[in-house]
Amino acid sequence: MYSFLPVRRLMRSRYDTLGKIGSIRAPLLIFHSRDDEFFPAQHAHKLLEAAPAPKELVWLRGGHNDAFMRSGEIYQNALRRFVGSVGGP
Secondary structure (H helix, E strand, O other): OOOOOOOOHOOOOOHHHHHHHHHHOEEEEEEEOOOOOOHHHHOOOOHHHHOOOOOEEEEOOOOOHHHHOOOOOHHHHHHHHHHHHHHOO
C-alpha cells in the first residue's frame, strides 16, 4: 500500500498465511467481505481451498475494518454456530 515506506526492511515477520494454513490442525472459520478494500474475495477462496477440513467461509458486508460491525447478526450467528460445533460454551 505504501510503496514509499521501507516496510519490508522494517517487518521481521512475513505473513505467509497461504503457505502456513495447510498445517492447521483445528477447525477453521474464515470471515471475509466481498467489499474489503484491501483484500479481494479471491484471497478468502484461496485460503479456504488450501485449508484442511473442517473449515467454513462466512461472507460479510462492509469494508476491511467494519465488516464485523456492519454484518453483526451474520457474524454473531456464524461465530455461535462454529463455537457450538467444536464443543465451546
